[in-house]
Amino acid sequence: MFTNDHPDSNAAIVIGAGLGGLAAxxxxxxxxxxxxxxxxxxSPGGRGSSITQDGHRxxxxxxxxxxxxxxxxxxxxxGRDFHKDISLRPMDxxxxxxxxxxxxxxxxxxxxxxxxxxxxxxxxxxxxxxxxLKDSEACYKVGFEGMVxxxxxxxMDTVKVLPEFARLRADRSILGLAKARVKDAxxxxxxxxxxxxxxxxxxxxxxxxxLVAYLEKTYGVHYAMGGVQAIANAMxxxxxxxxxxxxxxxxxxxxxxxxxxxxxxxxxxxxVIHAPLVVSNADAGHTYQRLLRNxxxxxxxxxxxxxxxxxxxxxxxxxxxxxxxxMWPDVGHHTITNAPRYxxxxxxxxxxxxxxxxxxxxxxxxxxxxxxxAPKGDDTFYxxxxxxxxxxxxxxxxxKERDIYKAKVMAEVEKxxxxxxxxxxxxxxxxxxxxxxRYLSPNGSGFSIEPRILQSAYFRPxxxxxxxxxxxxxxAGTHPGAGVPGVISSAEVLAKLVPDAAPRxxxxxxxx
Ligand SMILES: Cc1cc2nc3c(=O)[nH]c(=O)nc-3n(C[C@H](O)[C@H](O)[C@H](O)COP(=O)(O)OP(=O)(O)OC[C@H]3O[C@@H](n4cnc5c(N)ncnc54)[C@H](O)[C@@H]3O)c2cc1C
Numbered sequence: 001m002f003t004n005d006h007p008d009s010n011a012a013i014v015i016g017a018g019l020g021g022l023a024a025x026x027x028x029x030x031x032x033x034x035x036x037x038x039x040x041x042x043s044p045g046g047r048g049s050s051i052t053q054d055g056h057r058x059x060x061x062x063x064x065x066x067x068x069x070x071x072x073x074x075x076x077x078x079g080r081d082f083h084k085d086i087s088l089r090p091m092d093x094x095x096x097x098x099x100x101x102x103x104x105x106x107x108x109x110x111x112x113x114x115x116x117x118x119x120x121x122x123x124x125x126x127x128x129x130x131x132x133l134k135d136s137e138a139c140y141k142v143g144f145e146g147m148v149x150x151x152x153x154x155x156m157d158t159v160k161v162l163p164e165f166a167r168l169r170a171d172r173s174i175l176g177l178a179k180a181r182v183k184d185a186x187x188x189x190x191x192x193x194x195x196x197x198x199x200x201x202x203x204x205x206x207x208x209x210x211l212v213a214y215l216e217k218t219y220g221v222h223y224a225m226g227g228v229q230a231i232a233n234a235m236x237x238x239x240x241x242x243x244x245x246x247x248x249x250x251x252x253x254x255x256x257x258x259x260x261x262x263x264x265x266x267x268x269x270x271x272v273i274h275a276p277l278v279v280s281n282a283d284a285g286h287t288y289q290r291l292l293r294n295x296x297x298x299x300x301x302x303x304x305x306x307x308x309x310x311x312x313x314x315x316x317x318x319x320x321x322x323x324x325x326x327m328w329p330d331v332g333h334h335t336i337t338n339a340p341r342y343x344x345x346x347x348x349x350x351x352x353x354x355x356x357x358x359x360x361x362x363x364x365x366x367x368x369x370x371x372x373x374a375p376k377g378d379d380t381f382y383x384x385x386x387x388x389x390x391x392x393x394x395x396x397x398x399x400k401e402r403d404i405y406k407a408k409v410m411a412e413v414e415k416x417x418x419x420x421x422x423x424x425x426x427x428x429x430x431x432x433x434x435x436x437x438r439y440l441s442p443n444g445s446g447f448s449i450e451p452r453i454l455q456s457a458y459f460r461p462x463x464x465x466x467x468x469x470x471x472x473x474x475x476a477g478t479h480p481g482a483g484v485p486g487v488i489s490s491a492e493v494l495a496k497l498v499p500d501a502a503p504r505x506x507x508x509x510x511x512x
Contacts, residue, residue, distance in 0.1 A: 010034055010501035011275035013265055015252045015291070018046025018439075019062075019228070020475035020487030021281025022235035022246075023074055027491045028279070029242030030078045032501035036273065037239065038265070040251035040440070045232030046281070047439060048484065054426035055375040056320035058382060059227035062484050063364050064095075064197070064334065066212075067144075067219050070485045071231070073492070078238050085234040087225040089369050094221040095334035097190050098416070105190045109220055122184035132181040132191055133213065139168055140211035140218075148480045149492040151463060158458035170206045170453060175343070177207035189342050196386060198482040199311025199447025201350040203343060206453045223333065223369045228484065255280070255291045255471060262470035265291075276470050279494065281487075284449065284461035284477030285442035292467060299466045306391075308455060311447035311482065312349050313389040313432030316382055317409055321423040324379045325367060328417050335363040337416055350450075353392025355401065359385045359412055378425070383413055390432050391443035398431035448477035456481065463493045472497065 010033050014025045017039035025035045043049050047061035065071075068088060075082035094107040105117055111133075118129045142164045152158055165171075172180070178191040194212040195205040224231050236246050251268040255278055264274035280287040285308075288300040339345050339358035348354040362384040366373045373380040385405075388396060406429065410421050432444030441448070449455050461478050465471035474490040476482035 009274070009276055011036070012277040012279065012501075013038065013273060013275045014279045014281060015255075015265065015287075016046060016281030016475065017041070017044040017232070017236075017246055017248070018281050018475055018487065019048050019232060019235070019484055020490050021046070021279070022232060022239065023488045023491035024279045024281060024472075024474045024494050025239045025244055025246070026074060026078050026235060026242070027495040028277075028498065028501075029239055029244045031495065031498065032503065033277065034501075035239065035242070035244035036275070037244065037246040038250045038252055038267070038273075039246070039248050041438070042248050043229070043232075044236050044246060044248065045229050048228035048232055050227050050229040051318075051428065053428060054320060056318075056378070056380045056426055057227060057229075057373045058318040058380065058428065059229065059364070059366060059373070060316070060318075060430070062228045063223070063366065064091075065222040065224055065228075065484065066215055067485045068222060069219070070488050074488055075238070077495070078242065080238055085237070086231055088222040089225060091221045091223060091333060091369070093332065094216060095336060096332055097186075097193075097336045097338065099186050099338045100340050103186060105186065107190070107216070109217060111217065114217075118182075118187065122182065122187055125182040125184050125187055128181040128183070129187070129191075132178070132210065133217075135168070135177060135181070135207070136210045136213040136217075139208045140214040142168060143208040143211045144215065147457065148486070149489045149496075151493050151496055152457040152460075152479045153462035153464050153466075153497075155458050161457075165208070168208065170208050172207045173203055174205050174207045174209050175202040177210055185342070186338075189338060193336070195451065196312075198451055198486065199445065199476075200451045201312075201346050203346055204350070204450075204452055206456075209451075223366065225370050226372065227366070227370070252282070252291060254294065255287075255468070257292070257295045257468045257471075260469055262468050277472070277498065278470060279472045279474055281473075281475045283439070283441050283475070284473055286440045287473060287477075288461070288467065289442065290440070295468065297467050300461055305442070309350075309450040309452060310389050310391055310443045310445040311450045312386045313435065313444050314430070314446040315385045315387045315405060315409070315432075316430045317384075317406060317427065318380075318382045318429070319420075319424045319427035320374055321379045321381065321420055322425045323377050324420070324423050325371075325374070325377050327379075328420075331363065331365055331417055333365055333368040335365070335416060337361045337363065337412070349386055349388050353388040353395065355387055355396050355405065357408060359409065361385055361409070361412060363413065363416060381417075381420075383409060385409055386446075387432065389443040389445040390436060391445075396432070398433045402429060402431055447482035448475070451481045463490060464497045
């Protein structure tokens with residue numbers, strides 16, 4: 001357990017104003033720390049921030065809000081009501097999945113509606129689908145309720161869940177589970193693709209992640225009005241209300257360590273800020289490789305980090321279209337279009353590191369729910385294609401490939417949104433190189449270290465650093481992992497590892 005051995009200071013520094021970092025600052029503020037958040041970007045939220053261009057608000061990353069109780073609990077810990085600050089809109093349907101043969105699967109909260117969808121696609125798979133739902137619930141109880149917000153830095157915490165993991169066949173991948181339950185190839189995809197949203201290869205990620213089906217069905221899929229940026233902005237307000245500070249446009253160069261304990265940070269402009277408690281929301285790889293570069297490391301050496309399997313990269317094309325708000329009525333808020341290949345494409349992305357000509361896409365059209373994303377009558381979109389990260393030999397050179405690949409994506413999107421390209425009024429693109437340079441994400445990966453079973457829980461970089469006393473980690477690269485509920489839960493874990501700040505004024509009075 002960390003104990004603050006600096007009786008004169010209840011200062012805490014959080015490196016990074018991603019959603020994990022902001023949640024950590026809120027939790028520490030609630031515990032009485034004087035928190036300073038430092039982030040190199042010009043607005044808070046990290047991957048959950050937005051850029052407004054020519055009247056279009058591009059929500060850069062997360063679009064799907066699940067398990068609202070994670071946010072409610074965070075706000076409650078700070079004496080606040082989440083729903084007073086943020087308006088969540090439930091999605092119905094949740095999303096639509098499409099295949100090249102013209103078939104579709106519409107995911108909804110209502111179980112009967114889902115059963116009807118399965119029966120329509122593949123009547124013979126109804127019984128298997130019902131079994132999958134039962135699997136999903138059991139996995140939720142063990143994997144989400146039992147692990148997500150609990151510290152996993154001691155091997156015994158992970159060992160304790162092994163019997164349950166064995167019972168649930170956690171050794172099997174989520175695609176393996178889908179194959180065991182249903183025969184239809186399209187259904188297998190629709191039941192197993194969710195780990196892609198947190199950077200995992202469905203052929204390799206444990207079947208425990210089938211918990212997402214239960215979690216969506218039970219708590220719904222939501223959109224935050226104003227985008228996830230509105231959540232980040234509301235978090236900053238809570239931090240300010242606690243007396244904390246959030247500084248943008250400042251980059252941390254190094255975590256300062258003396259006698260094995262964190263003493264503060266130095267910034268790239270040479271400024272030094274002291275604090276006995278430092279929380280890094282920068283990627284775990286960046287934290288150890290860059291910010292602790294002058295400190296000998298026992299566990300997270302450069303070689304160990306290099307040997308991790310990293311989540312895939314992302315090619316994300318954001319664009320606004322003129323006068324199209326009433327067009328394409330069959331294209332809803334969330335659409336997933338599939339390439340003819342599923343497993344082959346995953347192998348290209350995750351194993352071979354090859355940029356394929358075919359692609360599966362996620363199309364985000366938030367104006368369906370939130371007209372504030374575009375000027376009146378116009379539309380705002382983003383199209384996301386999972387691509388290899390930059391850590392492979394012969395990594396994709398995006399300076400060369402960007403426009404060539406964009407043309408391929410355009411041709412694919414035309415099949416879903418015909419005529420969109422000639423109506424584009426403004427656009428921007430992020431490639432894995434931008435993820436590397438903007439978020440300082442190792443290998444330009446979208447979601448940090450891949451959530452494979454041997455890279456999860458105890459085997460992931462711990463929330464309490466193995467390398468220095470007083471240093472803690474939150475965010476996608478640590479336990480429990482990527483996704484907004486994950487990174488916000490990492491801050492809940494932090495709060496369990498850090499004691500309340502000592503009541504300084506009372507201490508001083510007592511000393512006098
Ligand atoms: C395109 C996309 C779509 C997604 N969709 C969803 C979704 O629908 N639902 C969902 O739940 N999740 C989704 N995710 C995943 C989710 O967005 C991320 O897992 C989560 O936001 C990561 O949060 P984080 O706290 O780890 O930090 P990040 O967002 O990575 O933020 C880290 C911050 O640290 C800052 N930083 C790094 N190094 C330094 C330094 N040295 N000095 C100062 N600052 C530094 C960076 O500037 C950044 O602001 C999506 C992600 C992407 C990219």
